[in-house]
Amino acid sequence: MKTVSQRELRNDSGEVMRQVQQGASFRVTSRGVPIAHLAPIEEDPLQELTLREGTGVMEFPPGSQVPESTEDVLSELRGDR
Known part of the structure; x- marks a missing residue:
């Protein structure tokens, strides 16, 4: 799983979403603390x-x-x- 900061997510959201569509998952951090998990939607x-x-x-x-x-x-x- 990749890690992306909240700032990187805001600035590069298009690229991050393209990677998620291709199956990548991200741990989102704020000031180095994990706050969210961004992943593709389950098929089921x-x-x-x-x-x-x-x-x-x-x-x-x-x-x-x-x-x-x-x-x-x-x-x-x-x-x-």
């Missing part, structure tokens, strides 16, 4: 599932379609069916 949108902190609610990325409700899937896994 379900890889981007997130759990809204403190709510216990799963949030799907925009554009993903889920054939079953979370409750149905959990019931099946628990053997409630």
Whole structure:
């Protein structure tokens, strides 16, 4: 993984984004301290599932379609069916 400072990212954003499109990942630093990770989007949108902190609610990325409700899937896994 490459490292780029916040200033370099601002000044060379076009080149950095071209490299990301080609598969490169970057660790972004501010005053030498890592603050972010810049990487290509995963091909599988379900890889981007997130759990809204403190709510216990799963949030799907925009554009993903889920054939079953979370409750149905959990019931099946628990053997409630």
